[in-house]
Each structure stands twice: as C-alpha cells, then as structure tokens.
Amino acid sequence: xxxxxxxxxxxxxxxxxxxxxxxxxxxxxxxxxxxxxxxxxxxxxxxxxxxxxxxxxxxxxxxxxxxxxxxxxxxxxxxxxxxxxxxxxxxxxxxxxxxxxxxxxxxxxxxxxxxxxxxxxxxxxxxxxxxxxxxxxxxxxxxxxxxxxxxxxxxxxxxxxxxxxxxxxxxxxxxxxxxxxxxxxxxxxxxxxxxxxxxxxxxxxxxxxxxxxxxxxxxxxxxxxxxxxxxxxxxxxxx
Amino acid sequence: xxxxxxxxxxxxxxxxxxxxxxxxxxxxxxxxxxxxxxxxxxxxxxxxxxxxxxxxxxxxxxxxxxxxxxxxxxxxxxxxxxxxxxxxxxxxxxxxxxxxxxxxxxxxxxxxxxxxxxxxxxxxxxxxxxxxxxxxxxxxxxxxxxxxxxxxxxxxxxxxxxxxxx
Numbered sequence: 001x002x003x004x005x006x007x008x009x010x011x012x013x014x015x016x017x018x019x020x021x022x023x024x025x026x027x028x029x030x031x032x033x034x035x036x037x038x039x040x041x042x043x044x045x046x047x048x049x050x051x052x053x054x055x056x057x058x059x060x061x062x063x064x065x066x067x068x069x070x071x072x073x074x075x076x077x078x079x080x081x082x083x084x085x086x087x088x089x090x091x092x093x094x095x096x097x098x099x100x101x102x103x104x105x106x107x108x109x110x111x112x113x114x115x116x117x118x119x120x121x122x123x124x125x126x127x128x129x130x131x132x133x134x135x136x137x138x139x140x141x142x143x144x145x146x147x148x149x150x151x152x153x154x155x156x157x158x159x160x161x162x163x164x165x166x167x168x169x170x171x172x173x174x175x176x177x178x179x180x181x182x183x184x185x186x187x188x189x190x191x192x193x194x195x196x197x198x199x200x201x202x203x204x205x206x207x208x209x210x211x212x213x214x215x216x217x218x219x220x221x222x223x224x225x226x227x228x229x230x231x232x233x234x235x236x237x238x239x
Numbered sequence: 240x241x242x243x244x245x246x247x248x249x250x251x252x253x254x255x256x257x258x259x260x261x262x263x264x265x266x267x268x269x270x271x272x273x274x275x276x277x278x279x280x281x282x283x284x285x286x287x288x289x290x291x292x293x294x295x296x297x298x299x300x301x302x303x304x305x306x307x308x309x310x311x312x313x314x315x316x317x318x319x320x321x322x323x324x325x326x327x328x329x330x331x332x333x334x335x336x337x338x339x340x341x342x343x344x345x346x347x348x349x350x351x352x353x354x355x356x357x358x359x360x361x362x363x364x365x366x367x368x369x370x371x372x373x374x375x376x377x378x379x380x381x382x383x384x385x386x387x388x389x390x391x392x393x394x395x396x397x398x399x400x401x402x403x404x405x
Contacts, residue, residue: 037323045322054304054396055296058358059351065331065361068323076325150350157351 005133005202011080014134021201025134026083027194028203030095033074033088038097040067041090043118047111056158060111063154066147073140080136100182109162109175116155116226117179117219121186123148124211124218133202159226177231180219184237187212212238243371247330247364247389253341253356255391256405257287264390267383268402271394274380275306278400286395286405289347295395295403296355303397307366310380314369334360356393363388 005021008014014022044064051057078088086092100118105111126148129141162172188195188208198204206214216238223230260268260283272279286292320327338356342349367385375382387394387404395403 040322049308053297054300054359055293055355057304058296058355058362060358061362062331062335062354062358065322065328065358069328069332071323072325072328075323150354 005200008134011077011136014081014136020197021203022081024194024198024201024203025081025137026078028129028198029074029078029081029137030083030087030093033071033078034090034093034095035098035101036067036071036074038090038101040064040071042101043105043111043114046105047108050105050108050111052108056108059154063115063151066151070144070147073144077136077140098186100186103179103182107171107175109168109171110179112155112158112162112172113175113179114155115151116159116222117176118183118186119148119151119155120218120222121183121215123152124215125186128204128206128211131205137203156222156226159228163227173228176223176228180230181233181237183219184212184215184233187215241368241372243368244326244330244364247367248333250389251391252334252337252360252388253391253393254337256289256341256345256393257285258391260285260404264387264392264404267386268394268404270378271380271383271387272397272402274378274383275303275310277303277306277397281401284398284401284403286403289342289345289349289352289405292393292395292403292405293349293352293355295398298398300396300398301400307380311366311369314366314373314375314381318369318372320365320368320372330364331357331361334364359393359395360388363394 008017008021014025017025044060044067048057048060048064051060075085075088079085087095090097103110103114105114123145126141126145129137130145132138132141159172162168190207190209190212192208195204195208199207216233220230265283268283269279286295335354335357338353338360342353342356347353363381363385366381370379370381370385377383384394393405395405397403
C-alpha cells in the first residue's frame with residue numbers, strides 16, 4: 001500500500017494535499033511530539049538520579065537530551081506544517097500521552113527495562129515511518145533511528161551489567177515483569193480505522209496487530225539474549 | 240538564546256584531554272572542591288586516556304555527586320531552564336560532536352564513551368547556566384567547574400578522596 005500514494009516531498013507540497021492526508025500526518029506528528037517529550041520528562045531525566053555511577057549517569061543524561069531533541073524535531077516539523085504549538089505540548093493539550101508513561105519509575109532496574117523493552121517498541125514505530133509518503137516525516141524518522149537503536153542498546157548493555165550479580169539480576173527480572181506488560185498497548189487498538197487510513201495513504205506500512213506481534217517476538221528474542229523470561233500477557237493486551 | 244549559552248558555543252570543549260594541568264586549572268579545581276564543601280588537599284589525578292577515564296567513571300564517588308546534586312536542587316528552586324529549548328538542544332548536539340572529534344583524535348571508537356563525555360559536558364553547561372541565571376559570582380563551584388570544561392577538560396569526579404580530571 002505504501003506506493004499507492006505519491007510522495008509528498010516538501011512541507012509546501014503538504015499544504016496542497018487532501019484534508020484526510022494532512023489530518024493523518026498531523027495526528028502522527030502530534031503523537032510523536034507529545035510522547036517523546038513525556039518520555040524524556042518522566043523516564044530519562046529522572047533516571048539520572050537512579051544511575052549507579054557517573055558513567056551511567058552521564059550516558060543517561062545524553063540519552064535524555066536525545067529524547068528531548070526528538071521532541072524538538074517533531075515539534076519543528078509540526079510548526080512547519082501549521083500545527084498549533086499547544087497541540088504538541090502535553091501540558092497544553094487535552095490529548096493524553098501514551099499510558100506507558102504512567103508507569104511509576106522508582107529504580108534503575110526499571111529504567112534499564114524500559115530502555116531495553118520500551119525503546120524496542122519505539123524502534124518498531126519509527127521503522128514503520130521509514131518509507132512514509134511524506135518525505136519530511138520519513139527523513140525525520142530516518143534521522144532519529146540511529147539514536148533509537150542506541151537507546152535500546154543502552155538497555156541491553158546495562159541489562160547485561162545487572163545480570164552479573166544474582167541480586168541485581170533478580171531485581172532486573174522483576175522490573176522486566178512490571179515493565180513489559182505496559183508496552184504492547186503502545187501500538188494502539190487492533191482494527192484501528194486511523195491505522196487503516198495511514199496505510200491507504202502510504203504513511204505507514206503495517207497494521208497495529210502486525211507491529212504488536214512483531215514487537216512481542218523481538219522482545220522475546222531480546223529477553224532470551226539476556227537470559228530472562230517475559231511474563232505471559234493477557235489476551236486482551238495482544239488483540 | 241541566553242548569553243551563557245551563546246558563549247558555550249565557542250568554548251574549547253574536550254580539546255586538552257590528558258594534557259598536564261596548569262596553575263590556573265589547579266586553582267579552579269581547588270576552588271570547585273572547596274565551594275562544594277569537599278576536601279581540596281589531595282593532588283588531582285590526571286587521567287591520560289579514554290580507557291582510563293572509562294574505568295574511573297564506573298567507580299564509587301562518595302559524597303561528591305550528591306554535593307553537586309544538592310547545589311543543583313538549591314539553584315533550581317530559584318531558576319528554571321527548559322531542557323527542550325531548541326537552543327539548548329543545539330548546544331548539546333555541538334557537545335556530542337566535540338566529544339566525537341576528541342575521541343576520534345585519540346583513536347577511541349566507543350560510542351558509549353563519546354555520549355558519556357557529551358552528557359558530562361551537558362551537565363556542566365546546565366549547572367553553569369543555573370548558577371549564572373541565579374546571579375552567583377565567579378567563585379561559585381559550578382562556574383569554576385565550567386571553566387575547566389570550557390578550557391577543554393573533562394572533570395571525571397572525586398574517587399577515593401581525589402578529584403580525577405581528563
């Protein structure tokens with residue numbers, strides 16, 4: 001379906017597109033702008049205080065700045081295509097950030113689990129925009145992807161450190177058990193009308209269900225790589 | 240963009256890593272430690288490689304980090320900076336670039352350490368901005384710390400009672 005809609009190469013061309021195309025792109029840009037900012041605020045920035053040593057603290061600080069930077073990129077694109085600034089700021093819009101940002105972060109192990117398994121979900125979401133028909137959004141996704149991968153690697157790297165000690169390994173497994181179940185909802189509702197329109201317009205490639213299933217498979221591979229298990233998910237989280 | 244942030248764009252970030260310390264830098268280190276209420280009597284430890292810095296950074300830091308955090312919180316009660324400010328993001332990207340150049344110059348290919356260096360400089364620049372906006376004078380420890388970073392250093396922390404610097 002991605003080739004069905006012609007490429008929209010510039011923000012000027014965007015203004016000439018159909019209302020449904022513009023609205024669809026706006027929804028995605030607003031969602032990314034809000035959620036990148038919320039994630040930096042509630043997970044990455046507070047995690048600096050939880051990190052065990054300066055190496056981890058300053059690396060977390062850099063990751064937080066990259067997340068804030070992603071917000072700025074989506075925010076800037078949003079302004080270029082005429083989105084009101086208030087719609088892209090969690091404190092000024094009625095649109096709620098994703099539920100996963102309600103997770104109460106209290107430990108370093110939880111943060112590592114969020115990077116390893118939460119940011120893996122972010123990779124899949126960005127992957128789905130890598131062939132988006134709106135090229136400024138496609139290119140933004142491509143430019144943030146290396147950092148998204150690094151953030152997942154951060155979780156895997158520090159996860160391996162936690163595995164070296166039986167007590168920290170047990171705390172990490174417990175954190176994964178708490179974090180993982182909140183992630184699948186990140187992919188949105190199954191049989192989503194929004195998603196169907198996104199695919200019809202060449203904005204996204206896959207259904208929410210396909211992405212969620214792929215995510216669970218990749219999360220299981222990541223957990224196996226770490227020697228951890230993932231908790232069983234209730235059926236309502238998978239469909 | 241505020242003046243401190245504008246000034247930060249032109250500093251010598253990471254340009255003198257591993258070089259011998261000068262008298263002015265030793266004075267900045269002593270004033271920084273004293274300003275945080277820490278013992279300044281021990282001679283600083285000079286790290287001479289990225290590998291050595293990386294090992295030090297994984298060590299226990301005692302009260303040093305918490306002393307900085309307490310001062311940060313005190314300043315944040317008076318002034319606020321938006322970490323999503325586009326100018327601030329631009330400065331952070333510049334810091335990451337400067338760290339990458341310095342690492343490449345020394346043959347260090349660890350992208351993690353490059354980001355750690357960028358994060359440290361970001362924290363130092365943030366502390367400096369807080370201190371300046373709060374009206375602190377030149378003797379403030381965050382301003383003395385920033386002077387070391389601006390001159391191309393990386394202050395690694397206090398380990399076993401000695402300040403380590405790269």
